[in-house]
Amino acid sequence: MAPEMSADVRIGPDDIRRRKRGVPIVCLTAYTYPVARLLDDHVDLLLVGDSVAMVLHGHKTTLGASLEMMIAHGQAVMRGSAKACVVVDMPAGSYETSAAQALASARRVIDETGCQAVKLEGGIDVAEQIAAIVAAGIPVMGHIGLQPQSVEKDGGYKIKGRTEENMVALFRDGEAVEKAGAFSLVIEGTVETVATELTRRLSIPTIGIGASADCDGQILVIDDMVGLTVDRVPKFVKEYAELRGVVSDAAARYAAEVRSRAFPGPDHVFPSTSGKDKA
Numbered sequence: 001m002a003p004e005m006s007a008d009v010r011i012g013p014d015d016i017r018r019r020k021r022g023v024p025i026v027c028l029t030a031y032t033y034p035v036a037r038l039l040d041d042h043v044d045l046l047l048v049g050d051s052v053a054m055v056l057h058g059h060k061t062t063l064g065a066s067l068e069m070m071i072a073h074g075q076a077v078m079r080g081s082a083k084a085c086v087v088v089d090m091p092a093g094s095y096e097t098s099a100a101q102a103l104a105s106a107r108r109v110i111d112e113t114g115c116q117a118v119k120l121e122g123g124i125d126v127a128e129q130i131a132a133i134v135a136a137g138i139p140v141m142g143h144i145g146l147q148p149q150s151v152e153k154d155g156g157y158k159i160k161g162r163t164e165e166n167m168v169a170l171f172r173d174g175e176a177v178e179k180a181g182a183f184s185l186v187i188e189g190t191v192e193t194v195a196t197e198l199t200r201r202l203s204i205p206t207i208g209i210g211a212s213a214d215c216d217g218q219i220l221v222i223d224d225m226v227g228l229t230v231d232r233v234p235k236f237v238k239e240y241a242e243l244r245g246v247v248s249d250a251a252a253r254y255a256a257e258v259r260s261r262a263f264p265g266p267d268h269v270f271p272s273t274s275g276k277d278k279a
Helices: 013-017 033-039 067-080 099-113 124-135 148-154 164-180 192-201 243-259
Strands: 025-029 045-048 085-089 117-119 140-145 184-188 206-209 217-220
Touching: 013 085, 013 184, 033 067, 045 067, 045 217, 067 085, 067 099, 085 099, 099 117, 099 124, 124 140, 124 164, 140 164, 164 184, 164 192, 184 192, 192 206
Parallel strands: 025 045, 025 217, 045 085, 085 117, 117 140, 140 184, 184 206, 206 217
Antiparallel strands: none
16 A cells, blocks of 8 residues: 655655555646646646647647756646656657766756656666666656657557567566666556556556556546547547537637627626726
8 A cells, every 4th residue: 555645745756666566656747837736636746748749839749849848847837736746758859869968958857847857768778868867866757668759760659569579678678767777667558468567577666558557557648638639639548528628618608708798797897986906
């Protein structure tokens, strides 16, 4: 069972690590102050994902994210969060070249946002970078399986673990990330049985997204989860609300009232006789 945590103490990477084979870890993405405020009481971990490039900025892939973009959204989420462990994605181009580049980028993220950890994609190929960041005292979350930063190289969003060769590569990647010192590992878009076996083999918690219910936790993109995504919704998403219709209906009713001069009404203007000057 997970240890009891005081409501006024922020969850840290070590708390997440200790949740291995315990109560499943609840994770969602967040990119803004109000969403962080709304989610903070309900989740264990908030990920400021580079998916923000697609979700909020309209890019076709996560490759549109920059370090400055991630820092700005990380700062917003930290302002809105008091309890959850906040992890900020390191975007493509900020860590792949060398361990020194990765450490410099990670330090910027931590110093400028105050978040609890960073996340980067890759396995054996980034083990040196993970080890360097961890050695400097910065917690790292790993990410293997389907890696959105590699979709152009992979020729699209392809599910991992379908061949024996790919299964072996995934096990090696997971073990490399664990050995390098990551406190947890996201497994994305991976065949269920492979994700289950990875979870069994590794001593650090696994966080599934399009993976397996046997993972130690689950994560979804918040806009997908609440039915606000306006483009294609991935197969692995369950929509717990349908906000597309709510937002569209609200905009339609507002437009109709403005055009008919029904809005603003008496309750939304400031009569000269009133002493109330607060907006």
